[in-house]
Amino acid sequence: MKLMFASDIHGSAYWAKKVLERFEEEQADYLVLLGDLLYHGPRNPLPQDYNPQVVIKLLNSIKHQIIAIRGNCDSEVDEMVLEFPITADYNIIPLKNRKLMASHGHLYNDQQIPSSLIEGDIFIFGHIHVPILKQQDGVYILNPGSTTLPKENHPNSYGILNHDQFKVKTFDGKVYKEIALK
Template sequence: MKIGIISDTHGHEGAWVRACAEFFGGADLILHAGDVAYHGPRNPMKADYNPMGLIERINASEIPVVIAKGNCDSDVDASCLAVPLMAPYAYVVWEGHRIVVTHGDAVMTDAEKDAMAAHLKADLFISGHIHVTVLEKRGNTVFLNPGSAALSKRPDGRNTVAVLEDGAIHVCDIETGEVLHHLALDW
């Protein structure tokens, strides 16, 4: 099983292209934790900002894509996507493991995430929104925020994505490929 995990692309087509080319090749599934197309009024636009190009690439993806709706995802953006924006979360059962994907703006605190994960019996709880990576296990659930693929708010400024493969999750710098965080799964 290989799952590519991305969040907060905010219309930056180049971030999607790099993620797919360098990290998601051969994946069985791509999970996107929201804020797909719009850059948001607080975020800078970079040279690769091209929301229509990003949407066209997502629509043309040969790998199935599941997307949780983010706070910057509008109905107009959703109408252009060939896959639905799931709100307030997407629930995927993959090889017997329960995966919850939510943007994170409705469940900001660890306590809120813990409660939602427990209620949904999540093995993996994925969120975005804060543009900072998180990878930790609390109780029976692994909590992952892959960070932003385009507009990092990490102290080091690195844009990141995650890959679940061979019983582990890796959070990687999208530019260098360096593994920044690693967690072996006990599933």
């Protein structure tokens, strides 16, 4: 199973379109959205082409291929317009030989790893807008960075998990960072 991860779209129609273009080109089975989909948030600038209504239409167009969790900028009213659930604080995705836990990062993160994860499992989160690929206490800690508002001079990015390889990619499809999962 090939998974694509995108975090922190923050209502940008421009970057939501880019996410869907890459999703199609990557031919991933599911798009895992790590939260902060529609609202830019009070601490962020307005993103490029801020238009939550367009983002709603774009994401709803592939609703059967989306797995989503709630970010700190997402609310119950967002779920009223999106045609897929987004109010879960985390999702567990069983993989062949491990489990993957996806969360936004404001509740669980690399400083607060869920105790239910064991060696070889994967924890992926967004929220900080910075890509992370590391192993900590036997658990793989991954962050695809931000599609819309990257920080610390990182590029706009997304993640791909295919077999036992995780790659953070830029929107031209180039690998920015990668890690092999053993």
